[in-house]
Each structure stands twice: as C-alpha cells, then as structure tokens.
Amino acid sequence: MISQGVRASATCGACGGALALDLGQTLLGTRVEWGTEACCRTCGEAWAECGRGAHSTPEDIRQALLSEHGPTRLRLAAPAPVNRTAVLRALRQAYSRTLTETRALADALAGTGMTGTLVEMERTAAFLRHGGVAVTLTQVRTEALDR
Ligand SMILES: [Zn+2]
Numbered sequence: 001m002i003s004q005g006v007r008a009s010a011t012c013g014a015c016g017g018a019l020a021l022d023l024g025q026t027l028l029g030t031r032v033e034w035g036t037e038a039c040c041r042t043c044g045e046a047w048a049e050c051g052r053g054a055h056s057t058p059e060d061i062r063q064a065l066l067s068e069h070g071p072t073r074l075r076l077a078a079p080a081p082v083n084r085t086a087v088l089r090a091l092r093q094a095y096s097r098t099l100t101e102t103r104a105l106a107d108a109l110a111g112t113g114m115t116g117t118l119v120e121m122e123r124t125a126a127f128l129r130h131g132g133v134a135v136t137l138t139q140v141r142t143e144a145l146d147r
Helices: 059-069 084-095 099-110 118-130
Strands: 002-011 018-028 031-040 046-052 072-076 114-116 135-139
Touching: 002 059, 002 118, 018 059, 018 118, 031 118, 072 099, 072 118, 084 099, 084 118, 099 114, 114 118, 118 135
Parallel strands: none
Antiparallel strands: 002 018, 018 031, 031 046, 072 114, 072 135
C-alpha cells in the first residue's frame, strides 16, 4: 500500500476557529482512494469525506499533495529498448483515454516523463511494469522544499 498525505488548515465553518485538515491519497492495488478529515480545535466540529476512483481525486487535495511533497516524475528506464505497443496498452488500461490521447501520453513518458502525485504515478507505473515495461519514479522537489 502506498499513500501520501498532507496536513493543512482552514477556517471552521461552524465557529470561525482553526480547522485542522488531513488530506491524502492511497493506492490499493490499482485503485486510488482519496480522503479529507477535518477537525476543529475550538468547537470540536469534525467531518470526513472520501472517495475512490483512478482519476476522481478532488483538485484541492491533489494540489495540496503536489505543493507539499512535489510532483513525482515517471519515466521509461533508459536505455532499454522499449516495446511501444506494450506501453500504449498499459497506458490505455491506466487512463481509458482515446488512442490519440494515449499516444500523447506515451510520447510524454518517452520524453521528459509524466508527472503527478506519488500515488497517481505509482499506479501508472504498476500498469506499465505489469506489461513488462521498465520505468523509474523520481520525486521532483521544488526549490523551496529542498532544505
Ligand atoms: Zn469550530
């Protein structure tokens, strides 16, 4: 199981106090689960929201993860020769896009790489590895997070 989370804060809708948020994504097999847990330190108001689906994570959770941890870059493991058919098949399974869009993803993967959250890229990597395609994942740290 691979997961990534981030703590954030917001304003409590009930009392205006400080709301502590726990946001995250988890990979279970090839399934992505996302969730938000909120708890107010002042009035005790608490709520949680979660869901699952490969590409259904709310954008605010994705952006919070990306800005806290930096994006993860997925690339083909060079210099092994690559079976493009296998790459296209794996990406098609992972993204359910049209062939044209899938080709664009394959081109990106073969070039500078695809980026996304750790959980999203680990999921795509799992499809590619299952199809016999060697890939590498690297964490891209933003300058501000280097130290
Ligand atoms: Zn409150």
